[in-house]
Amino acid sequence: MDHSFIRQLQRTNIHLYVVTEILEASEEAVYKESTKADGGFKAKFYATLCTQSNREDKQSIVIPKGCTLAFRTIPLHIRDGAWDLDYFPAESVRKMAYVADGPSTGKLQEVMTEVQYSCRIFPELSPDLLLIILNTIKAVMRDKNLLQELRQKMEEVPEQDDGYQLETESPDLKDLCSTLQHSPRDHLLQLAEGITYVLDALH
DSSP, X not given: XXXXXXXXXXXXXXXXXXXXXXXXXXXXXXXXXXXOTTSEEEEESSSEEEEEOOOOEEEEEEEOTTOEEEEEEEEEEEETTEEEEOSSOOHHHHHHHOOOSSSOOSHHHHHHHHHHHHXXXXXXXXXXXXXXXXXXXXXXXXXXXXXXXXXXXXXXXXXXXXXXXXXXXXXXXXXXXXXXXXXOHHHHHHHHHHHHHHHHHHO
């Protein structure tokens, strides 16, 4: 338990999880969305996001066969020189992570509500910011190195202070990083959480 990795975890208070279930795409799927001046913007990624928009643009996302769409985890704790799994989290945590809008339809419903919780900030975003996020996700789906860079930056956000600079040399990431840089801290943390969740599903 004296490993440098464990010491860093204890110092930064980063949470570890063990993935116990995953939901994969059984076949390739294509999602096509559009924005119009007199309409709305709607994007689906196992969580429906709707906003009003004043732009006109056509977007499409290809989800390849075998892509991980969602996953379930169990918290891993390291205490007093030993590790253990939190199989039964506190009641408040369970209620927060699994809140359904209607009758449960089994495991799929649980996975969907988990995604809705992790991406809860998205429906509150402005049309412009939502479009920036969507365009960025499209860009990283085409470039694994770009995906890894964005994922690393989003994972670093909770560890940094308010003065943390989100800088990048990648043109496809500059709009998003510049926008997030000027977001309030609580807003930024939720955005980083939601984006990280989507990126983990794409990884």
